[in-house]
Amino acid sequence: MTGAAAHRDRGSTIVEFAGLFPLILLMMAVIWQCILIGYTFSLAGNAADAGARAGAAARGDAEGACAAAAREDLPGAWDASVSCPLEGDVRRARVELRVPVLFPGAFSLPVTVTGTAGAAEEDRP
Template structure:
């Protein structure tokens, strides 16, 4: 019994980095999922704003940026395809939290809205 003293502490010290890694991977998956949510919502709002503005590429970009936190890197395009204004929002995936480094992965959200007559 005396020889086993401290064994639990050594085992915990060995497994603790793996536990931290598991939490980091789970958190990164949550950040990626949140990015998909942000991109889709921003694309919806951008398409609606551009369609209502009647050809407002500027309205599209402004509406998308209003729905994405400033710490996320993004790009927006809103081409007119026939009578449908299509908004495409692309986000860079941050590593663990926005504002630091980005993974070499791009998340995109696309939405369309019919151009309104004025």
């Protein structure tokens, strides 16, 4: 490359980076949102499992124990709806969580993630 050609290309890297930088930020935001969606699925499943186990083993208020156990490990930023019906001999737990947008506790997507679990009622003497 001659001196004149190198002089004309000066600054082109900065211009290209400035053009791509918003796209890079957008892609990072989309990836982060996908991570939050996956984490919400994990939280919902774990909460439902904990609730079903606690409800099946509880003496007395099984639905209350189920709901309390399901909410116990959930971060406060996730809006949860918990139901724990008894279906036959199986205590079912259903946990519905709203997916946050980028930062938990701010806004939520119009998407609800559901986690369900069941545990057999324990024999009571």
